[in-house]
Amino acid sequence: MASTDWKLTFGARAADLPSTPYVGRHFIDGKWRDSGDSQTMARRSPAHDALVGQYAKGTADDARDAVVAARQAFDDGRWSRLSGKQRHDYLCQVAERIERDHETIAVQEVLESGKPITQARAEVSGAAALWRYAATLAWNVRGDSYNALGDDMLGLVMREPIGVVSIITPWNFPFIIAAQKLPFALAAGCTVALKPSELTSGTTVMLAGLLDEVGLPDGVVNVVLGEGDPVGAVLTHSDDVDMVSFTGSTQVGKEAVAASAGTLKKVSLELGGKNPQVIFPDADLEAAADAVVFGVYFNGGQCCNSSSRLLVHRDIAEEFTQRVVELSRQVPFGDPLDSQARVGAIISEAHERKIQGYVEQAVTQGATLRLGGRALQAPNGEGRYFEPTVVSGVSPDMEIARDEVFGPVLSALTFDTLDEAISITNDCLYGLSAGIWSRSIDNCLAYARRARAGTVWVNTWMDGYPELPFGGFKQSGLGRELGHFGLDEFTEQKTVQLHMGARTNWWVPQA
Numbered sequence: 477m478a479s480t481d482w483k484l485t486f487g488a489r490a491a492d493l494p495s496t497p498y499v500g501r502h503f504i505d506g507k508w509r510d511s512g513d514s515q516t517m518a519r520r521s522p523a524h525d526a527l528v529g530q531y532a533k534g535t536a537d538d539a540r541d542a543v544v545a546a547r548q549a550f551d552d553g554r555w556s557r558l559s560g561k562q563r564h565d566y567l568c569q570v571a572e573r574i575e576r577d578h579e580t581i582a583v584q585e586v587l588e589s590g591k592p593i594t595q596a597r598a599e600v601s602g603a604a605a606l607w608r609y610a611a612t613l614a615w616n617v618r619g620d621s622y623n624a625l626g627d628d629m630l631g632l633v634m635r636e637p638i639g640v641v642s643i644i645t646p647w648n649f650p651f652i653i654a655a656q657k658l659p660f661a662l663a664a665g666c667t668v669a670l671k672p673s674e675l676t677s678g679t680t681v682m683l684a685g686l687l688d689e690v691g692l693p694d695g696v697v698n699v700v701l702g703e704g705d706p707v708g709a710v711l712t713h714s715d716d717v718d719m720v721s722f723t724g725s726t727q728v729g730k731e732a733v734a735a736s737a738g739t740l741k742k743v744s745l746e747l748g749g750k751n752p753q754v755i756f757p758d759a760d761l762e763a764a765a766d767a768v769v770f771g772v773y774f775n776g777g778q779c780c781n782s783s784s785r786l787l788v789h790r791d792i793a794e795e796f797t798q799r800v801v802e803l804s805r806q807v808p809f810g811d812p813l814d815s816q817a818r819v820g821a822i823i824s825e826a827h828e829r830k831i832q833g834y835v836e837q838a839v840t841q842g843a844t845l846r847l848g849g850r851a852l853q854a855p856n857g858e859g860r861y862f863e864p865t866v867v868s869g870v871s872p873d874m875e876i877a878r879d880e881v882f883g884p885v886l887s888a889l890t891f892d893t894l895d896e897a898i899s900i901t902n903d904c905l906y907g908l909s910a911g912i913w914s915r916s917i918d919n920c921l922a923y924a925r926r927a928r929a930g931t932v933w934v935n936t937w938m939d940g941y942p943e944l945p946f947g948g949f950k951q952s953g954l955g956r957e958l959g960h961f962g963l964d965e966f967t968e969q970k971t972v973q974l975h976m977g978a979r980t981n982w983w984v985p986q987a
């Protein structure tokens with residue numbers, strides 16, 4: 477496929493690149509500091525190969541200091557014993573400042589992750605909304621009462637903050653994923669040690685700056701920068717941590733579970749996905765084709781919710797796949813700082829090679845490359861991109877149909893019956909999300925009930941609301957984020973039994 481077919485939006489964006497990199501340090505116990513050994517790590521933008529970030533690279537001791545600060549802040553009650561209103565007010569102030577610094581945060585997110593600027597702006601707005609929503613939950617930490625246990629007994633079920641939470645986030649949505657976790661943990665009364673991905677530290681440091689600015693008590697949120705080993709490992713192993721809230725790959729999620737076994741701390745996990753969109757002939761096929769293109773190319777396919785599997789009914793398979801190919805060819809990709817771009821850069825060279833490997837392997841196994849399939853560089857030789865790619869004739873046993881490719885690559889499979897579509901959907905390690913397109917309520921409901929996935933979209937794709945819980949079945953995760961369920965994850969339940977009046981003795985001594 478000649479690359480001249482593509483809608484490329486590479487422009488000379490040099491004027492938009494920062495002349496000096498953003499510099500970030502750890503924020504521990506209310507103070508900004510360098511790493512104990514003074515090491516730093518650099519981040520170059522995947523789209524321009526420019527130096528855009530320079531960060532402290534944490535040691536195990538830095539991570540331990542972050543946990544100790546969170547432990548002290550939790551144990552002395554400086555946060556957990558505030559009223560819901562007080563916590564609510566802090567969270568709202570953070571939301572206001574996110575809105576104030578909206579553009580600065582969005583640009584840094586683009587520079588480090590390679591995602592398109594229009595998308596980054598939407599994510600920063602979404603994050604502010606999550607902080608506001610979680611603030612309302614701080615008013616609503618509540619339990620249950622049992623008033624029919626007999627005349628002399630009242631039962632109370634109280635929710636208390638679980639304690640110190642380690643939050644570990646990935647590179648693909650650094651700012652909004654932190655907002656799916658941190659304000660919910662804070663609303664519940666927890667204290668936090670937070671580690672962003674070493675590839676995208678910048679916007680989390682900016683967030684720490686906002687927490688500092690609103691005067692959050694010292695030690696309530698501690699941000700420690702650095703790699704999985706040693707920083708992430710300390711945050712998952714430490715005896716002083718009560719819960720780990722992790723978003724990232726299924727492989728590292730399993731390591732977090734193993735690390736937590738030593739202290740049996742709670743672990744909540746948001747992991748990978750291999751999400752299908754199922755298309756029936758009676759659907760609104762234009763809307764479905766647009767949703768398939770959106771679902772697979774959003775964030776360059778580097779998205780846990782990527783709809784990387786297209787399951788299309790055999791009767792319309794050729795015509796529908798061709799429509800998707802045509803739309804894919806028109807998707808503008810290129811410099812993520814250009815507001816025309818819908819698909820930006822690929823996070824790293826190693827990741828680009830992995831994507832290419834899956835496509836080549838599928839072709840070797842007999843699949844047909846309908847579009848794309850190659851890594852690309854910008855005309856000026858800078859930056860890493862991958863062509864929007866459609867592979868058809870994929871069978872359910874091929875790696876490209878089973879593994880999380882995590883790139884702009886669509887695998888098209890066919891089915892004949894609803895049962896077969898459900899069976900292919902569920903024949904998968906993952907169970908994060910799934911979608912169905914049909915005008916038949918019977919098809920839609922049967923699919924929604926039988927798909928083994930945490931979210932099922934019906935005649936739509938990837939809508940999200942702060943009120944609705946999000947999470948995965950099977951190896952896509954444990955627990956749920958968002959909604960009041962998201963608050964509950966950061967709490968323990970305590971049962972209190974209150975006895976009134978004289979108690980009947982268990983044993984009465986004989987005179």
Ligand code: NAD
Nearest residue numbers: 645646647672673703704708709724725728746747748780
């Ligand atoms: P990753 O698992 O490589 O890294 C995630 C985080 O874990 C990073 O901060 C990393 O430094 C840290 N880490 C690495 N090794 C560690 C260890 N041994 N102990 C503790 N922490 C460690 O994932 P990634 O490449 O950054 O992100 C992509 C993955 O995230 C994909 O699989 C994607 O599906 C998943 N993801 C899931 C969701 C969801 O909500 N389900 C959302 C976004 C991303």
